[in-house]
Amino acid sequence: MLRKKRLLYLTANRLTAYSLSHRRLLVDASFEHNDQGIAAFAAYLAGSRNLYYLLIDVVEEDYHRDTIPYLSRKDRRQVLARKLAQRYRDISLSLSLSLGYDQGERRNEKVLYASFSNTQQFQPWLAALERSEVRLVGAYSTALLAPLLIRGAGLKASRCLLVSVQQTGLRQSYVEHGQIRFSRIGRLNLDDAAGVAAACASESARLQQYLETTSLLPAANTPIDVMVLAAGRYHAALTEACRSTEVLDFHIVNADTQCRAAGLQSFPADAPCDALFLHAAATATPAQQFAQDRHRHHYQLWQIGKGLYAAGIAVLGSGLLYAGVQLFDAYDLRQQIQSDKTRFDAISAEYARVTATFPKTPTSTENLKTTIKQYQMLQAQTASPAYLLLAISKVLAAYPQVEIERIEWRVGKPGQEGVSSKGTVSTATAPVQSAAGVPALDLGYELATVSARVVGARRAELRAITNMASQFIDAFKKGPRLEISNVDMPFSVTTEGTFKGEIGSERAIAEDARFSVTIGKRLGR
Amino acid sequence: MKLGTKDLKRLLLPVTACLALGLVGVACYFAADSYVQDTEKQRAAISAQRTEVQGKLNRANEEEREIKANLQQYRALVARGIIGEEKRLDWVDTITTIKSERRLFNISYSIEPQKQLDYPGFSAGSGVYFMTSRVRINLQLLHEEDLLNFIDDLAKRSKLYLSVRNCTIQRTERGSGGTVLAPRLQADCVFDLITIRHTRPA
Numbered sequence: 001m002l003r004k005k006r007l008l009y010l011t012a013n014r015l016t017a018y019s020l021s022h023r024r025l026l027v028d029a030s031f032e033h034n035d036q037g038i039a040a041f042a043a044y045l046a047g048s049r050n051l052y053y054l055l056i057d058v059v060e061e062d063y064h065r066d067t068i069p070y071l072s073r074k075d076r077r078q079v080l081a082r083k084l085a086q087r088y089r090d091i092s093l094s095l096s097l098s099l100g101y102d103q104g105e106r107r108n109e110k111v112l113y114a115s116f117s118n119t120q121q122f123q124p125w126l127a128a129l130e131r132s133e134v135r136l137v138g139a140y141s142t143a144l145l146a147p148l149l150i151r152g153a154g155l156k157a158s159r160c161l162l163v164s165v166q167q168t169g170l171r172q173s174y175v176e177h178g179q180i181r182f183s184r185i186g187r188l189n190l191d192d193a194a195g196v197a198a199a200c201a202s203e204s205a206r207l208q209q210y211l212e213t214t215s216l217l218p219a220a221n222t223p224i225d226v227m228v229l230a231a232g233r234y235h236a237a238l239t240e241a242c243r244s245t246e247v248l249d250f251h252i253v254n255a256d257t258q259c260r261a262a263g264l265q266s267f268p269a270d271a272p273c274d275a276l277f278l279h280a281a282a283t284a285t286p287a288q289q290f291a292q293d294r295h296r297h298h299y300q301l302w303q304i305g306k307g308l309y310a311a312g313i314a315v316l317g318s319g320l321l322y323a324g325v326q327l328f329d330a331y332d333l334r335q336q337i338q339s340d341k342t343r344f345d346a347i348s349a350e351y352a353r354v355t356a357t358f359p360k361t362p363t364s365t366e367n368l369k370t371t372i373k374q375y376q377m378l379q380a381q382t383a384s385p386a387y388l389l390l391a392i393s394k395v396l397a398a399y400p401q402v403e404i405e406r407i408e409w410r411v412g413k414p415g416q417e418g419v420s421s422k423g424t425v426s427t428a429t430a431p432v433q434s435a436a437g438v439p440a441l442d443l444g445y446e447l448a449t450v451s452a453r454v455v456g457a458r459r460a461e462l463r464a465i466t467n468m469a470s471q472f473i474d475a476f477k478k479g480p481r482l483e484i485s486n487v488d489m490p491f492s493v494t495t496e497g498t499f500k501g502e503i504g505s506e507r508a509i510a511e512d513a514r515f516s517v518t519i520g521k522r523l524g525r
Numbered sequence: 526m527k528l529g530t531k532d533l534k535r536l537l538l539p540v541t542a543c544l545a546l547g548l549v550g551v552a553c554y555f556a557a558d559s560y561v562q563d564t565e566k567q568r569a570a571i572s573a574q575r576t577e578v579q580g581k582l583n584r585a586n587e588e589e590r591e592i593k594a595n596l597q598q599y600r601a602l603v604a605r606g607i608i609g610e611e612k613r614l615d616w617v618d619t620i621t622t623i624k625s626e627r628r629l630f631n632i633s634y635s636i637e638p639q640k641q642l643d644y645p646g647f648s649a650g651s652g653v654y655f656m657t658s659r660v661r662i663n664l665q666l667l668h669e670e671d672l673l674n675f676i677d678d679l680a681k682r683s684k685l686y687l688s689v690r691n692c693t694i695q696r697t698e699r700g701s702g703g704t705v706l707a708p709r710l711q712a713d714c715v716f717d718l719i720t721i722r723h724t725r726p727a
Contacts, residue, residue, distance in 0.1 A: 293526055300526050305539035312546030319550030323557035330557075333564040337571055344575040347582055354585045358592055362599070363652075363723050365592060370653045371721060372595040375602065377646050378655065378719065382688045384680075386673045393669075407669075410691030443645060 006050045006134075007278040008125075011168050012058050015125055017044060018275075020282050024266040025275050038124045045132035051299070052129065053281045054139040054291065057168050057274075060118040061141060062088070063182050065099070070107040080111065088115045093122065093139060093290040099179055112181065114141070116290070126295055135299040138289030140281050142166070143183030146173035148280040150227055152262060153253050157225035159217070161207060163200050164273045165190070165230035165255075170199055172207050174216060174224075181216055193234050197241035200228050204248055225249045231272050232256040380524040383446040385409040388519060391482060392450055395475040402472050405514070406451040413444050414485040414520050445520040449486065453514040465490050469515040476519045486518040606684025608721045611639060611658060615684050616718060623678045630665030630708045637661075641726065642719060654726055657688075660716040665708035669694055672712045679716075686719040 006028070007018040014037065017028040029044055031037035064087060068079055080096045088094055094115035102108045116122065129136055146162045162173045165188065173183040186203060189195055204226045211217045217224070223246065228238055232254045242250040255272035259279070267275035293300070361368050388409060396404060452472070454465045469490050476482055490513040492498065528536070581588070602608045606615075613636060624632055641647075642655035666672055672694065680687040692714040 297526065297532075301528075301532055301535055305536060308536070308539035308543035309546075312543035312550075315547040316550035316553070319553035323553040326557035326561045330561045330564045333561070333568045337564070337568050340568065340571040340575050344571060344578060347575065347578045351578055351582045351585065354582065355588075358589050359596055361592065361596055362603075365588075367652045367723060368592065368595050368599055370651050371602075371608070371723075372598050374647060374653060374655060375598070375607075375721070378642075378644065378686065378688070381644050381646075382686075384673070384676055384689060385692050386677075389669060389673065406693065406695040408691070408693045411689070412691075 004050050005282045006048065006052045007282055008052060008054045009274055009278060010054060010056045010058075010122065010125060012121060015041060017041075018268075018278055019050075020279070022265075023263050025264055025268070025279060026266065027268055033121070033124075038128055041125065042128045042132060045128060045134050048132065048134055050135070051302075052134050052136045053278070053285070054125075054129070054136060055142065055145070055278055055281050056093070056116060056122065056139060056290070057142045057166065057171070057185070057277075058116060058118075058121070059185050060116055061143065061183060062113075062115050062117050063143075063180075064113045065181070066111045066113060067102070067108045068111055070101065070109060076109075083111075084113055084115070087113055088117070090119045091115065092126075092292055093119045095288050095290055097179060097288055099181075100177075112179070114144070114180075114290075116141070126291075130295060130297075133298045135302045136291060136296050137285060137299055138296065139291035140286065140289050141183070142171055142277050143173045143180050144286060144288065144290075145277050145280045146180055146183065147175045147178050148284050148286065149229065149258075149276055150175055151178070152276075152280065152284075153227060153229070153251070153258060155225060155227055155251060157249075159222070159224040161204060161224055161226045163204055163226060163228045164277075165196055165200070165228075165234060166273045166277075167271050170196075170203060172203060174207065174211060176216075182211065182214075193237040194241070196230065196234050197237035200230070200238060201241045201243070201250075204228075204242070204250075205245075208247055221247050223247045223249060225251060227251045227253055229253045229255050229258070229273055229276070231270075381411070381443050383411060383521075383523060385446075385448070387521060388446060388448040391476065391479045391519065392448065395472065395479075398475065399468070399472050401454055401456060401468055402452050403455045404450060404452045408449040408451075409446070410448075411444060411446050411523070413442075414447060414483070414518060443523040445483075445522050447518055447520040449516060449518045451514065451516045454490065457513060462491060465513045469513075473515075473517045476517065479519070481521050483520045483522070484517060485520060486516070488516040490515045602721065607686050607719070608723075610722075611656065611718060611720045612684055613658070613718075619679065619682045619684075623675060623682070627671065627674055627678070629671060629675065630667070632662065632664050634660055634662040636718070639726075642717070652723060654722045654724070656720050656722055656726060658718045659690075660718055662714045662716060664712045664714070665697075666694070666710040666712055667706065667708060669710060669712075672710075672714075676714075683718070688717040688719055690715040690717055 004019055004021040007020055007025070009016045009018065012033070014030055014032050016030045019026050019028050029040070031041040031044070066083060068076070068083070071079060084091045084094050084096060094113065097112040097114065099110035099112055102110065142164070146164075149164075150157075150160050150162055158177055160175050162171075162175060164171045164173075166185075167190075168185060170186045170188045171183065172186070174181045184207075186199070188199055208217070208224060211224075212220055212222070226242070226248050228242055228250060230238055230252075235252060235254050238252045242252060244250050255276060256269075259267045259272050259275050262276065262279055262283075264275060264279055267279075358365075363371070389407070392404070392407065396402065452469075454468045457465045457468070466489060473484065473487055476484055599608070606612065617634075620632060620634070623629070637659040639656050639658045642657045647655055664672060664675065672692065676687070676689060692712055694710055694712045697708055697711050
C-alpha cells in the first residue's frame with residue numbers, strides 16, 4: 001500500500017498543504033503566516049505519520065558560483081561548510097551543488113552555493129514541523145526542481161531558461177547542463193493573460209542580457225532555449241507573444257497538459273505549475289535539499305527503521321530461499337532413499353530366498369568361515385622337524401669327519417638365540433611382501449641349530465678344520481628353501497676376536513673345534 | 526545524525542523485528558542445512574546397505590560353494606575331535622599305544638593349563654576360540670627317526686591338533702660298542718595340543 005505523501009508549498013505569505021495519493025494532488029489546507037496560521041498548521045501536523053516534502057517559493061534566494069580545489073571527501077565537506085558560513089549569515093537553509101570539474105591540470109571543482117537569504121520567515125513553520133516530529137524528507141526550492149521539469153517536458157537543451165507562471169509570480173530559472181545556475185521571481189498580474197505573455201517574452205530577453213552580463217553565458221548573444229510553463233489559459237497569448245529570436249528559442253508548455261502527462265489525474269486547476277513542482281519533489285526527489293539534519297531527524301529515524309525491517313526481511317527471505325532450495329534437494333534425496341529402500345527390500349528378499357537353499361551349518365556361517373580360515377592359518381604355522389632333520393642327514397652323509405652333537409629344532413624367528421662368543425655371521429631376512437605391497441602376516445620359520453665338531457683333526461690343523469666346517473655349512477645353502485644364519489665357526493679367525501693356538505703338540509686333538517649353524521625354512525611355503 | 530535515548534526507544538521495535546526476522550532466517554538456513562545433511566546421510570547409509578546386499582547376492586553362488594567346502598572341512602575337524610573339549614586322557618592313551626607299538630624307551634611328559642592360542646594372526650573376540658595346552662615331553666631314543674615316527678603317529682592319532690614348537694636332540698653317549706639296546710639320543714620337545722571351541726572359555 002502506497003503511503004500518502006504530504007506536500008507543503010511555502011511562500012512568503014502562506015503555507016499550502018497538499019496531499020498526493022493515488023495520482024491525485026489535493027489541497028488539504030492553507031495556513032496564513034501569522035500565529036493562528038502556525039497554530040492551525042501544528043494542529044494539522046499532529047499525529048501524522050506521512051512523509052512531508054517542503055517546497056519553498058520566495059523571492060529571497062541567492063546563488064553564487066565558486067571554485068574550490070580538488071579535495072578528499074572529508075576536506076571537501078569541511079571547506080564547503082566553511083565557505084557557506086563565510087557567505088551567508090544564516091546557513092540553516094543552504095546547500096552547495098557541484099557543477100563539475102575544470103579540465104585543467106588542477107581539476108578545480110566548480111560549485112554553486114544556494115541559500116534563502118531571509119530564513120527567519122520560515123522558522124515558525126520549521127519549528128512546527130520539528131515539534132510535531134513529522135518525517136520531513138527535505139526542503140526544496142522551485143529553482144532546485146527546475147531541471148526536473150525541463151527534463152520532464154522532454155527538452156534536452158544544454159542551456160535552458162525555465163519561465164514558469166506561478167501563484168507567487170513569474171519564476172525564471174536558468175539551467176545549464178541539467179543543473180540550476182540562477183533563479184529569480186518577479187511580480188505578475190495573473191488575471192491579465194496578455195500581460196503575462198508579454199512579461200514572459202520581455203523578462204526572458206532581459207534575463208538573457210543579465211546572464212551575459214554576469215558571465216553565466218559564455219559570450220554575447222549566446223542562444224538559449226526558453227521553456228515557458230503556464231496554465232492552459234495563457235497558451236494562446238504566450239504563443240502570440242513569445243516569438244523565437246536568434247538568441248531565444250521559445251517552447252511553450254501547457255502546464256495542465258504536462259500535469260496529466262506526468263501522471264496526475266487530479267490537481268488544483270488554478271495552480272498547475274505549482275502542482276508540477278510539487279509532483280516533481282514527491283516523485284523525482286532530488287538528492288540535494290536545503291533542510292538541516294535536525295529538521296529531517298524523524299525522517300532519518302524512519303529510514304533507519306525501514307532499513308532495519310528491510311534487513312530483517314532480507315535475511316529471512318534469504319534463509320527461506322535457501323531453505324526452499326535445500327528442501328527441494330531433500331525431496332530429491334527422499335525420492336532416492338525411497339527408491340533405494342525398495343530395491344534393498346527386493347534384493348534382500350531375493351538374497352533370503354537364495355540363502356534358504358544353503359546347507360544347514362552346525363554354527364553360524366561366519367563362525368564356520370572363521371574356524372576354517374584360522375585352522376588353515378594354524379596349519380601354515382605348524383611344521384614337523386622331519387624336513388630339516390632330513391636335510392641335515394643328507395649333508396652329514398657327505399661329511400663323515402663331521403659329528404653332530406646336538407640339534408635344536410624350533411618354530412620361531414632367526415636371530416632370537418643368544419650372542420655367540422665367536423665369529424657369528426647372520427643372514428638378515430626381511431618380512432615377506434604380499435602382491436599388493438602390504439606386509440603379509442609373518443608366520444616365522446622352522447629353525448634347526450646344529451652343533452657339531454670336526455673329528456680326528458689335530459689342533460694345529462686350523463685351516464683344514466675351518467675349511468671342513470665351512471664346506472659343511474655351505475652344503476646347506478644348496479638345499480631348497482633353506483636359509484643359513486647364526487654361523488659360529490670353530491675358531492675366531494676374524495680380527496675382532498681373540499685367537500689362541502698351540503703349535504707342535506701332536507697329541508692335541510681338536511676336541512674344542514666345535515662349530516654351529518642355524519638352518520631355517522620359512523613357514524607357509 | 527545523533528541518536529538520543531528517545532530515538533533508541535523508537536528504534537526498539539524495528540531492531541527487535543530485525544533481529545527476530547534475522548534469527549528466523551538464520552534458523553531456517555541451519556535447519557534446512559541440517560535436514561539435508563541428515564537426509565544425505567540416510568541416503569548414503571541405505572545406498573551402502575543396498576550395495577552390500579547386492580554384492581552378497583552376486584556372490585551367493587560362490588558363498589554357497591564356500592559354505593559347502595568349509596562345512597566339509599568342519600565336519601572332518603569334528604570327526605577328528607579337534608572341535609570340542611580337550612581329552613587329555615585319550616591323548617595319554619595314544620602316547621602309550623605309540624610307545625608300545627614303536628617299542629620306544631621311556632617317555633615323560635607334563636601338560637600345562639589350557640589357554641587361548643596366541644600365534645600370529647589369532648585374536649580373541651570372535652565367536653571362535655582356539656585353545657592350547659602346552660606339553661613338555663622327554664623321550665629316550667635309539668635313533669632320530671624314532672622321534673619323527675613318534676611325532677607323526679601322535680599327529681595322526683590324537684583327537685586334537687598337534688603343533689610341534691621345539692625339539693632338542695642330543696647324544697646321551699658317544700662311541701659305545703655294547704650289544705645292549707640302550708638309548709643313544711635324548712629328545713626334549715614342546716608341543717601345543719590345540720582344540721577349537723565355539724563357547725567363550727571360562
